[in-house]
Each structure stands twice: as structure tokens, then as C-alpha cells.
Amino acid sequence: MTRPVDESILLIGYRGTGKSTLARELAGRLGFDWIDADDEIERRAGKSIADIFVEEGERAFRSLESDVVADVCCLRRTVVALGGGAVMSEANRTAVRLGGTVIWLTASVETLAERMTADEATKSRRPNLTVSGGLSEIETVLAMREPIYRACAAFEIDTEGKTPAAIADEIISRLL
Numbered sequence: 001m002t003r004p005v006d007e008s009i010l011l012i013g014y015r016g017t018g019k020s021t022l023a024r025e026l027a028g029r030l031g032f033d034w035i036d037a038d039d040e041i042e043r044r045a046g047k048s049i050a051d052i053f054v055e056e057g058e059r060a061f062r063s064l065e066s067d068v069v070a071d072v073c074c075l076r077r078t079v080v081a082l083g084g085g086a087v088m089s090e091a092n093r094t095a096v097r098l099g100g101t102v103i104w105l106t107a108s109v110e111t112l113a114e115r116m117t118a119d120e121a122t123k124s125r126r127p128n129l130t131v132s133g134g135l136s137e138i139e140t141v142l143a144m145r146e147p148i149y150r151a152c153a154a155f156e157i158d159t160e161g162k163t164p165a166a167i168a169d170e171i172i173s174r175l176l
Helices: 019-030 037-045 049-056 058-072 090-099 109-118 120-125 134-152 164-175
Strands: 008-012 033-036 078-081 100-106 155-158
Touching: 008 019, 008 090, 019 033, 019 078, 019 164, 033 037, 037 049, 037 058, 037 078, 049 058, 058 090, 090 100, 090 134, 100 134, 100 164, 109 134, 155 164
Parallel strands: 008 078, 008 100, 033 078, 100 155
Antiparallel strands: none
């Protein structure tokens, strides 16, 4: 697969797949900028995603998310870590597909749960998406999202048991 040198790379996948960590790693290797869409949402809102959900509701969050997705998908030579649900709206999927090469990062439900439990930022900044939370939530939400991730992505990368450097190597070899 070859791609234009100035085309951005957009990372999609469930929370805990390593999108933010990998965005930094890939950007450094490619000489690109990088941005985390969730960080940009929080910057614009002046509060955490969890606080947006509590104070304004999911609809307000998704509206702000769509604004950020539209903006970051216009960037060039940037590795973008998108939020896990960013591709759930059709408008966002269109923007993402036009924004560059889309890569879907995956990991097992158990690994995602372990990573999310270990990451203090995830616990404090991200709300549960279902009443149950935990493994049940991951299984439920992934079942809904996986076909959409698959449809958006140029290719899929399993992050299970791999270092960010190894994942970056795998992605770069697929891009060239």
C-alpha cells in the first residue's frame, strides 16, 4: 500500500487499544505532528469528557466531538488518535475516510479491561458507556462498533502483547 507523503494517519478503535500512545510514536518516526481528539475536546470544553457527559449530556459531547473530528481530519502530516466512538456518526465517518489513512487498532476484551483499569486517566476522564461497565460494557459496545471500525479502516492492527515500537514498525511496513 502506498499513500501520499503528506496524508494524515487516523487511528480508530476502542479505548485502551493504544491510540494516543501510538500516535506519539508514529508521529515521531514519520516526522509528523500528532493530536489526540479527546484531549482537543477537553481543551475546547474546558472540562473532562466525564464532566461533559454529566453536566451537558452525551448529545453535547457528540456535537463537540463532531466539530473536533471535522477539524482534525483537515490536517495534513498528522497522526490523529480519535476517540473510540468518533466513527459512530455518518458525518464523522465521511470526514475520517477523507482525512487520510485510517488504521483500526484492536485488542482482546480482557486486555482492554486490564489496560483501562490500569490507566488512571481513563478512569477519571471517561464515563462508563453502559450501566454495567467493565467487561460486559466492552463486549456490548465492541459488538456494536466493530463492523463500523472495519468499514472505515484501510487495515487493522492487533496491539495485543506488542510494544508501541513494534506496532509502529508494523504500521509503517504496511504503509510503505
